[in-house]
Amino acid sequence: MIAPVRHAQLDSEATAKTVQALIARHRNQPGALLPLLHAVQDTFGHVPADAVAQIARGLNLSRAEVHGVITYYHHFRSEPAGRHVVQVCRAEACQACGADALIDAAERLLGCGLHTTRHAAAVTLEPVYCLGLCAASPALMVDGAPHARVTVAALERIVAQLEIQA
Numbered sequence: 001m002i003a004p005v006r007h008a009q010l011d012s013e014a015t016a017k018t019v020q021a022l023i024a025r026h027r028n029q030p031g032a033l034l035p036l037l038h039a040v041q042d043t044f045g046h047v048p049a050d051a052v053a054q055i056a057r058g059l060n061l062s063r064a065e066v067h068g069v070i071t072y073y074h075h076f077r078s079e080p081a082g083r084h085v086v087q088v089c090r091a092e093a094c095q096a097c098g099a100d101a102l103i104d105a106a107e108r109l110l111g112c113g114l115h116t117t118r119h120a121a122a123v124t125l126e127p128v129y130c131l132g133l134c135a136a137s138p139a140l141m142v143d144g145a146p147h148a149r150v151t152v153a154a155l156e157r158i159v160a161q162l163e164i165q166a
Contacts, residue, residue, distance in 0.1 A: 012050055018043060019051045023058035032059055033069055037076055046077040074129065082117040082124040084162050086110065087141040091130040097137035098151075103127070105152045106140075109159045122164040 019040060026036040036055060040047050047070055056063045070076045088094075088103050103114065106125055112118035114127050133139035136148030142158055150158075 015044070015048055015050060016054060019048075019054050020058070023055065027058055033061065033066065037066075037070065041076055045080045049078060074127065079117070080121070081126075082121050084123045084143055084164065085126060085141075086123060086159075087126045087128040087131075088114075089129070089131045089133070089137070089139045089141075090127040091134065093134035094131075094138040099138040101152060102138055102140060102150060102155055105155050106159075109156060110164070123162065 022036060022039045022043065026032045026039060029035060033055075036059070037047055040051055040055070044051075052066050052070070053063050055061075056066045059066075070078065086106055088106055089099055090103075107113050110118060110123050110125050112123065112125050114125055117124040128141065131139045131141055131146055133146060133148045138150055139146060139148050140150050140155070140158075141147065142162070147154070147158060
């Protein structure tokens with residue numbers, strides 16, 4: 001397994017070599033594009049722009065096809081995320097139980113809007129469209145850890161535990 005290189009500055013030659021190794025690992029599986037994009041993002045923390053053409057060539061796709069998949073799925077990032085990632089569920093059950101109030105509070109507490117990274121790359125706020133915690137709505141995920149039945153007060157406690165500087 002290739003170790004994640006999140007938040008590191010990589011030169012384009014090192015990036016290309018790593019992406020090529022990931023392409024070789026995934027190219028022969030059916031529907032290789034999505035697993036490959038996940039592997040690239042798991043490795044770099046995002047899908048680097050200079051990897052799109054390389055992925056397209058490696059899978060015999062157009063750059064537009066690869067770019068279209070990256071931009072269609074909210075999970076994929078074109079830029080590195082912050083050290084902490086706060087994801088608020090926007091699915092129907094969570095919306096019905098107060099997700100909009102959580103988003104408003106998260107934007108205020110974190111000092112950034114959805115799809116943005118703030119505080120010297122310390123935190124990224126993202127919407128997600130189902131964490132599978134519908135019976136315990138509203139839900140959010142912080143750095144991969146799910147939180148259910150989240151109130152604004154609970155969100156304030158969660159954010160206070162993050163190491164971010166205003």
